[in-house]
Amino acid sequence: xxxxxxxxxxxxxxxxxxxxxxxxxxxxxxxxxxxxxxxxxxxxxxxxxxxxxxxxxxxxxxxxxxxxxxxxxxxxxxxxxxxxxxxxxxxxxxxxxxxxxxxxxxxxxxxxxxxxxxxxxxxxxxxxxxxxxxxxxxxxxxxxxxxxxxxxxxxxxxxxxxxxxxxxxxxxxxxxxxxxxxxxxxxxxxxxxxxxxxxxxxxxxxxxxxxxxxxxxxxxxxxxxxxxxxxxxxxxxxxxxxxxxxxxxxxxxxxxxxxxxxxxxxxxxxxxxxxxxxxxxxxxxxxxxxxxxxxxxxxxxxxxxxxxxxxxxxxxxxxxxxxxxxxxxxxxxxxxxxxxxxxxxxxxxxxxxxxxxxxxxxxxxxxxxxxxxxxxxxxxxxxxxxxxxxxxxxxxxxxxxxxxxxxxxxxxxxxxxxxxxxxxxxxxxxxxxxxxxxxxxxxxxxxxxxxxxxxxxxx
Amino acid sequence: xxxxxxxxxxxxxxxxxxxxxxxxxxxxxxxxxxxxxxxxxxxxxxxxxxxxxxxxxxxxxxxxxxxxxxxxxxxxxxxxxxxxxxxxxxxxxxxxxxxxxxxxxxxxxxxxxxxxxxxxxxxxxxxxxxxxxxxxxxxxxxxxxxxxxxxxxxxxxxxxxxxxxxxxxxxxxxxxxxxxxxxxxxxxxxxxxxxxxxxxxxxxxxxxxxxxxxxxxxxxxxxxxxxxxxxxxxxxxxxxxxxxxxxxxxxxxxxxxxxxxxxxxxxxxxxxxxxxxxxxxxxxxxxxxxxxxxxxxxxxxxxxxxxxxxxxxxxxxxxxxxxxxxxxxxxxxxxxxxxxxxxxxxxxxxxxxxxxxxxxxxxxxxxxxxxxxxxxxxxxxxxxxxxxxxxxxxxxxxxxxxxx
Numbered sequence: 001x002x003x004x005x006x007x008x009x010x011x012x013x014x015x016x017x018x019x020x021x022x023x024x025x026x027x028x029x030x031x032x033x034x035x036x037x038x039x040x041x042x043x044x045x046x047x048x049x050x051x052x053x054x055x056x057x058x059x060x061x062x063x064x065x066x067x068x069x070x071x072x073x074x075x076x077x078x079x080x081x082x083x084x085x086x087x088x089x090x091x092x093x094x095x096x097x098x099x100x101x102x103x104x105x106x107x108x109x110x111x112x113x114x115x116x117x118x119x120x121x122x123x124x125x126x127x128x129x130x131x132x133x134x135x136x137x138x139x140x141x142x143x144x145x146x147x148x149x150x151x152x153x154x155x156x157x158x159x160x161x162x163x164x165x166x167x168x169x170x171x172x173x174x175x176x177x178x179x180x181x182x183x184x185x186x187x188x189x190x191x192x193x194x195x196x197x198x199x200x201x202x203x204x205x206x207x208x209x210x211x212x213x214x215x216x217x218x219x220x221x222x223x224x225x226x227x228x229x230x231x232x233x234x235x236x237x238x239x240x241x242x243x244x245x246x247x248x249x250x251x252x253x254x255x256x257x258x259x260x261x262x263x264x265x266x267x268x269x270x271x272x273x274x275x276x277x278x279x280x281x282x283x284x285x286x287x288x289x290x291x292x293x294x295x296x297x298x299x300x301x302x303x304x305x306x307x308x309x310x311x312x313x314x315x316x317x318x319x320x321x322x323x324x325x326x327x328x329x330x331x332x333x334x335x336x337x338x339x340x341x342x343x344x345x346x347x348x349x350x351x352x353x354x355x356x357x358x359x360x361x362x363x364x365x366x367x368x369x370x371x372x373x374x375x376x377x378x379x380x381x382x383x384x385x386x387x388x389x390x391x392x393x394x395x396x397x398x399x400x401x402x403x404x405x406x407x408x409x410x411x412x413x414x415x416x417x418x419x420x421x422x423x424x425x426x427x428x429x430x431x432x433x434x435x436x437x438x439x440x441x442x443x444x445x446x447x448x449x450x451x452x453x454x455x456x457x458x459x
Numbered sequence: 460x461x462x463x464x465x466x467x468x469x470x471x472x473x474x475x476x477x478x479x480x481x482x483x484x485x486x487x488x489x490x491x492x493x494x495x496x497x498x499x500x501x502x503x504x505x506x507x508x509x510x511x512x513x514x515x516x517x518x519x520x521x522x523x524x525x526x527x528x529x530x531x532x533x534x535x536x537x538x539x540x541x542x543x544x545x546x547x548x549x550x551x552x553x554x555x556x557x558x559x560x561x562x563x564x565x566x567x568x569x570x571x572x573x574x575x576x577x578x579x580x581x582x583x584x585x586x587x588x589x590x591x592x593x594x595x596x597x598x599x600x601x602x603x604x605x606x607x608x609x610x611x612x613x614x615x616x617x618x619x620x621x622x623x624x625x626x627x628x629x630x631x632x633x634x635x636x637x638x639x640x641x642x643x644x645x646x647x648x649x650x651x652x653x654x655x656x657x658x659x660x661x662x663x664x665x666x667x668x669x670x671x672x673x674x675x676x677x678x679x680x681x682x683x684x685x686x687x688x689x690x691x692x693x694x695x696x697x698x699x700x701x702x703x704x705x706x707x708x709x710x711x712x713x714x715x716x717x718x719x720x721x722x723x724x725x726x727x728x729x730x731x732x733x734x735x736x737x738x739x740x741x742x743x744x745x746x747x748x749x750x751x752x753x754x755x756x757x758x759x760x761x762x763x764x765x766x767x768x769x770x771x772x773x774x775x776x777x778x779x780x781x782x783x784x785x786x787x788x789x790x791x792x793x794x795x796x797x798x799x800x801x802x803x804x805x806x807x808x809x810x811x812x813x814x815x816x817x818x819x820x821x822x823x824x825x826x827x828x829x830x831x832x833x834x835x836x837x838x839x840x841x842x843x844x845x846x847x848x849x850x851x852x853x854x855x856x857x858x859x860x861x862x863x
Contacts, residue, residue: 065711096711159759166673169665170683173733176726177686180697183704247481254478267482269853274489276849278787280816281496281838284823288831289495323485351467353474374692381694383790388823408696412793415703433700437693444692 003061006130010053010137017141018046024148036154044154047161049141053133060129064122071121077113092118184437187430194424195223200431202226206394206405208414208425223428225435227394231404235315235386236379239400243319244379245372248326253356255327256334275324283388286317291389298401306401309391315400318385322375329374333367334360336455366454373447377440383408407432496838503836504627506637507598508587509560510618513548513569515580520544523580532577536570545569545588553618556609562591564626564638587620592636592829599832627836631804632818636829639822641837643804647717647797647812648786654721654808655785659728660778664767666729667736667774672762691730698727699794707795714796715811723795724785731784735777739770772859779852783845789816815841 022042025034034041069092072078081088094107095114099122148154192200203224251271255264291313298306337360345355361368391403392413414429520539545565550558565588572586573579590598597606598619613619630640666687674680702723706712712719743766751761792798797817805812813821815837822834 062710093711155757159757162759163669163673166665166669169662170669170674170733172662173666173683173687173690173730176690176701176729179705180693180701183701184697187704247485250478250481251485254475254482258475258478259482267486270486270489271482273849274485276783276787276845277489277492278789278816278841278845280787280789280819280823281492281842284819284834284838285492285495287823320485320488351471353471354467356474377692378694381696383694383696384820387790388820408694408790411696411700412790415794416798430700430704433697437697440692440694441689444689448688 003057003064003126003130006057006126006133007054009130009134010050010057013053013134013137013141014046014050017049017137017145018042021045021145021148024145025154028148028150032150034150035152036156036158040154040158041148041152044157044161045141045144045148047158048144049137051161052140053137056133056136057129060133064125064129067125068118068121071124072114072117075117077110077117081110081114180437184430184434187427188434191424191427191431194427199223200225204396206410208410208428221424223424223431225407225432227396228405228407228410228432229435230396231311231390231394232380232406232408234398234400234404235311235318235390235406236382237376239312239315240319240322240379241372241376243316244322244326244375247319248323248375249330249368251323252327252330252334256331257352257356257360271324271327274321277321279321279382279384280388282317282321283384283386286313286385286389290317294401303399303401305399307391307403309389309403310401311390311404312400314386314390317389318379318382321382321385322379325378326371326375329371330364330368333364333371333451333454336367337363366450366457370447370451370454373443373450377443377447380443381408381436381440383412387412407436411436493842496835496842499832500835500837500839502599503832503834503839504624505621506624506626507590507595507619507621509590509594509613510616510620511545511548511561511565511586511588512552512583513544513586514583515544516582520580532574533570536573539570541566541569541573553609553612553616557612560590560594560609561588562637563633563635564589565591567638587622589624589626589637590619592827595637596828627833631802632800632813632821633802636825636827636833639830639833641815641818641840643801644813644815644818644837645840646804647801648814650717650805650808650812651720651724651792651814652782652786654718655724655728656778656782658722658725659732659781659785662725663729663732663778664736664774667733667740668762668767670733671737671740672758672766687730687733690726691734695727695788696790696794698723699791701726702791702795713809713811715799715801715813716809717805717812717814718808719795720792720797720812720814721808723791724788727788727791728781728785731781732774732778735781736770736774739773739777740766742773743769769861772855772861776852776856779848779855783848783852786848787816787841787845789820792817793820815844 019042021044022038025036025038025041028034029038072092072095073081081091091108091111091114094111095118098111098115099118200223203222204226205222205224206227207222255268255271259267287309291308291310294310294313294316295306295308298310298312341359341363342355345359346352350358386406386409390406390409392405392409393403394405394410395402397404411429411432414425414432520541520543542561542563545561546558549560553560568588569586572584589595593606594610597610598614598621610619626638627640629642630638631643633639666683670680670683670687674683702719706719706722707714712722747765747769748761751765752758756764792814797813798821799811799813800821801811801813819834819837819841822830822837
């Protein structure tokens with residue numbers, strides 16, 4: 001017995017209410033003209049039966065899991081569990097899986113004795129929650145059914161519900177944003193309780209290996225984010241942009257100003273394929289094909305520290321990935337420049353390239369800059385290319401042939417090992433995530449503002 | 460004067476040349492990328508098989524043909540020491556250096572052959588079995604000398620042939636590169652995308668309808684709009700962190716499951732669908748709405764009977780593009796534990812699973828050289844899927860999109 005049964009029961013009740021509603025409204029047709037079609041009367045009853053009960057169930061599910069935990073911990077078997085929170089949680093999650101029949105037994109012997117307690121508590125609370133929800137469904141459905149009369153405006157009622165559903169759907173976006181902010185901030189706060197904020201912001205050393213023993217070497221547990229931010233900036237905002245901006249801009253200029261329409265209609269989709277290639281493919285390509293070439297090139301020009309996981313390889317490939325993005329942003333902002341400006345310049349005898357360089361580009365510059373900022377924000381958040389090609393050593397260096405690491409690489413690195421959720425290492429990943437989120441948010445807001453203001457100028 | 464004009468025209472030509480070069484280099488890079496993946500990956504779809512005579516009567520294999528009927532046969536055969544039998548037979552046939560020329564895949568294949576026809580156990584049999592990845596690489600022409608000598612010896616006896624590697628499409632992940640396949644990852648991808656689609660499409664379309672047709676102009680609506688536009692630009696890894704903190708650590712949903720992966724990707728795809736949906740709804744001309752309102756339809760009826768069906772092709776195009784992006788996404792899924800080693804294809808949305816991009820990432824990390832061509836082959840499969848989806852989107856756009 002799980003809440004799934006209650007869900008099915010509620011849905012059946014709603015369907016029944018809808019069916020009765022339709023039947024009743026049909027019966028009323030003989031008595032006179034109905035305001036709404038029978039199907040609206042049916043939907044009205046079904047919606048009233050379903051939505052409040054479903055909301056109840058959705059609200060009950062998290063409450064139930066908390067109450068089950070409390071009930072289990074206060075039982076005699078639960079009190080015998082180790083007080084250490086992490087160990088207790090792992091036993092509980094094992095016991096939960098046993099109780100649900102997902103595994104036979106856990107690594108901890110206690111989990112099998114706890115499992116029946118969990119099953120008992122879950123059965124009890126599911127029964128309570130399910131019964132309340134089903135009662136709510138039946139009561140609301142019955143109330144709605146009683147209102148069926150020829151002049152009852154069922155359609156208006158249904159439409160009000162639909163509007164509420166529409167509004168709720170659009171609220172999900174805000175909830176997601178809030179969820180991101182809150183979860184990142186909550187975990188980051190826990191991290192900053194373990195590790196001082198100013199050392200995180202201004203520390204020059206990043207070596208997240210926390211010591212298992214006090215005398216262990218090379219495991220200082222330093223979480224200074226400066227080398228990571230520099231690596232991110234170096235790869236995403238400098239090297240990648242050095243590739244993407246000239247290529248993207250010139251592609252956009254060629255495609256919009258010079259290419260005949262037939263060529264353009266072929267080349268533009270091909271460029272867009274570059275944007276559609278999954279990043280893991282770029283990452284593999286960067287690590288397998290580009291990185292050795294870059295390293296050999298570095299060695300041949302006498303840079304002995306050239307690493308096979310270089311900033312240059314990752315940045316180059318990332319830049320190529322960004323080309324179509326810059327190209328389409330530049331395309332839009334060049335197209336937004338009024339035709340009259342172009343005509344005026346050409347009429348004065350300027351060549352096409354002079355018109356582009358001296359009239360179109362300066363006029364389109366704010367839009368192009370906004371596009372570049374958006375591209376930087378995307379490059380900074382890009383993960384797979386740097387994870388696969390950029391390496392893990394947190395170097396504070398200007399040498400593009402050396403290995404640098406980025407914020408996203410470290411987040412992946414910190415969260416994919418086998419470690420407990422409460423350690424400083426895992427929490428540090430959330431602090432890095434928060435930093436990444438805030439930086440990209442800032443870049444996006446500035447970029448969107450620039451682009452919007454620029455558009456208004458010509459409209 | 461003439462000189463100056465000539466100089467200006469020259470610079471015009473240079474500028475134009477730069478533009479053409481920029482486009483050409485981008486396109487060439489794409490071609491090179493595809494060529495590199497294809498040339499490496501095409502080998503992953505074929506593998507070498509070697510002929511191996513096995514004398515079961517003289518081997519010390521304890522398998523009774525009489526017990527090998529019914530559903531338990533595969534279990535019984537899997538429990539037998541087929542690897543040992545193969546290794547001894549190989550050493551007897553091709554010399555001591557050949558003892559390790561077959562891998563796990565050969566044992567699996569031999570097991571299947573025995574189950575299909577238990578009578579082979581009574582005497583001698585001749586089998587074509589897939590060779591180990593080391594020999595496979597050597598046969599494809601790049602490896603150490605020991606394996607190459609073995610390959611030469613086998614080729615002289617005509618005991619080696621190249622066949623289509625059917626296992627690559629039907630098997631799941633494995634530690635042995637000669638027996639890996641993408642089927643488990645494909646199934647995981649399918650479940651994940653199914654969950655994403657089921658959540659992101661309705662929510663995205665409904666939100667787009669609300670914002671475009673019903674939303675009053677006020678602070679709430681502005682906030683919704685800003686957060687949707689911002690969500691579309693949030694790095695994907697942040698959604699992974701959200702999934703980890705909320706779905707796994709607060710809601711106790713199963714780790715590594717397509718359910719959680721799909722929910723995470725749905726949050727990521729939803730803004731894309733909302734933006735595409737709003738643009739599509741915007742292009743439906745007001746005259747349609749006015750006409751429907753004029754004959755007495757309610758606002759809701761106008762929207763759902765007239766505006767939405769007309770905007771649907773545009774919405775679908777945007778949705779498919781968003782789905783294609785979700786299909787290629789790796790980073791958020793790494794965060795919620797979909798990088799676990801999963802040797803069995805998932806049976807539902809709550810089973811541990813992996814998806815194709817994550818599988819590619821995992822294989823790219825393997826040290827075994829046999830995984831290089833498997834990784835590229837998996838990339839070919841992934842790119843084919845992307846191509847199909849994007850092609851579908853372009854077809855829909857050209858076929859159904861109406862210009863008003």
